Amino acid sequence: MIDSALSPLGAKVVLAASSDENHPPESIIDGNPDTFWVSTGMFPQEFIIGFAEPTKIAAVTVDCYNVKHLKIEKNTSDNASHFEPVTEKEFEQTEGHLQSSAISLNGTSATHLRFIITSGYDHFVSVHRVSVES
Amino acid sequence: MVKLRARCLLVGDAAVGKSALSQMFHSDGTLFQKNYSMTTGVELQMKCVRIPDTNDSVELYIIDSAGRETFVEACEKMWGRPSLVCLVFDLTSEQSFTSCSHWMERVRAHSEGLHVPGVLVGNKSDLSARREVQASVAQEWAQSQGLEYFETSAKEMENCDAPLLSLARAFHSLYHERLEAIQNLQSPG
Ligand SMILES: Nc1nc2c(ncn2[C@@H]2O[C@H](COP(=O)(O)OP(=O)(O)O)[C@@H](O)[C@H]2O)c(=O)[nH]1
Ligand SMILES: [Mg+2]
Numbered sequence: 001m002i003d004s005a006l007s008p009l010g011a012k013v014v015l016a017a018s019s020d021e022n023h024p025p026e027s028i029i030d031g032n033p034d035t036f037w038v039s040t041g042m043f044p045q046e047f048i049i050g051f052a053e054p055t056k057i058a059a060v061t062v063d064c065y066n067v068k069h070l071k072i073e074k075n076t077s078d079n080a081s082h083f084e085p086v087t088e089k090e091f092e093q094t095e096g097h098l099q100s101s102a103i104s105l106n107g108t109s110a111t112h113l114r115f116i117i118t119s120g121y122d123h124f125v126s127v128h129r130v131s132v133e134s
Numbered sequence: 135m136v137k138l139r140a141r142c143l144l145v146g147d148a149a150v151g152k153s154a155l156s157q158m159f160h161s162d163g164t165l166f167q168k169n170y171s172m173t174t175g176v177e178l179q180m181k182c183v184r185i186p187d188t189n190d191s192v193e194l195y196i197i198d199s200a201g202r203e204t205f206v207e208a209c210e211k212m213w214g215r216p217s218l219v220c221l222v223f224d225l226t227s228e229q230s231f232t233s234c235s236h237w238m239e240r241v242r243a244h245s246e247g248l249h250v251p252g253v254l255v256g257n258k259s260d261l262s263a264r265r266e267v268q269a270s271v272a273q274e275w276a277q278s279q280g281l282e283y284f285e286t287s288a289k290e291m292e293n294c295d296a297p298l299l300s301l302a303r304a305f306h307s308l309y310h311e312r313l314e315a316i317q318n319l320q321s322p323g
Contacts (some may be wrong), residue, residue, distance in 0.1 A: 020136045020137075020313075021135050021136075022136075036316065038313065038316065040138045040139060040309070041139035041140050041217055041309070042139045042140065042141050043215060064317055065319060072175065091170060097319055098319055119215075123248060123305075123308060123309075123312070124309060124312045124313075126316045
């Protein structure tokens with residue numbers, strides 16, 4: 001099943017660097033691509049999504065803008081303490097519309113997913129929606 | 135309320151006053167580094183600048199690189215991708231002004247095609263009798279490079295905050311421009 005809005009399912013963003021009150025990290029998991037979290041300068045940038053319980057994840061779909069390189073890591077314990085690499089993705093630059101990419105995680109199990117944006121096509125990048133296929 | 139973060143490269147020939155200026159930035163003008171010591175590597179300082187008439191601020195991570203040729207390569211490895219550039223020359227040294235285009239080339243090589251807002255700073259304005267670079271000439275070159283021009287004296291604490299405020303404002307307006315562009319994006323189906 002594809003969870004477009006993660007927040008009603010107990011998922012939450014437990015950490016995000018960067019800070020514009022009008023564009024809080026919760027915008028990433030509210031299922032609405034019109035709301036977004038935006039980075040406020042420099043790289044890397046990261047956010048962590050936590051699940052209510054260990055979850056098997058087939059794929060994540062990321063809708064974003066000006067992201068160049070993204071790394072995904074996972075944690076399997078209750079506290080977000082030990083992350084291991086899962087996959088990496090190089091995005092194509094888009095103009096005037098969002099980047100959107102389904103990234104396979106091969107049914108890996110995780111309590112937290114950490115998204116690290118290591119570089120962008122501009123000084124600032126935005127993430128509009130992350131949805132999880134479990 | 136927005137808190138932005140910018141990586142600001144402080145570049146220019148050796149002895150033009152980069153370290154003295156960055157001391158000033160850091161300490162709000164209460165301290166002037168009087169002992170000359172050749173910078174040997176890269177120094178990082180953080181300075182938070184408030185944008186007037188807003189609740190916003192910009193944290194400038196100022197990277198002071200040695201100007202001495204032998205260290206340049208090692209320093210450049212530490213530069214990363216700059217958000218802003220503060221290019222300094224010595225008003226009493228024509229040579230240090232001539233080097234500026236060279237410094238800009240280096241900075242651009244690290245910018246990966248991104249527009250990097252910046253300022254040109256003519257320092258040591260207190261040594262007016264020894265001035266070798268006319269304001270109009272520096273101003274014109276700055277304009278041709280898209281930089282805003284300032285004259286400072288780190289020694290007399292003259293005008294030292296102006297370049298920083300200009301850098302912070304430039305980054306702040308870039309942010310708002312980009313934000314507007316993002317808001318106008320079309321979301322996927
Ligand atoms: N008269 C005068 N001397 C300055 C000024 N700023 C720096 N200096 C002196 O110039 C020399 C080089 O300064 P420094 O900050 O180390 O230069 P850097 O190599 O560019 O970092 C030192 O002796 C400073 O005291 C200034 O505004 N006026
Ligand atoms: Mg120095």
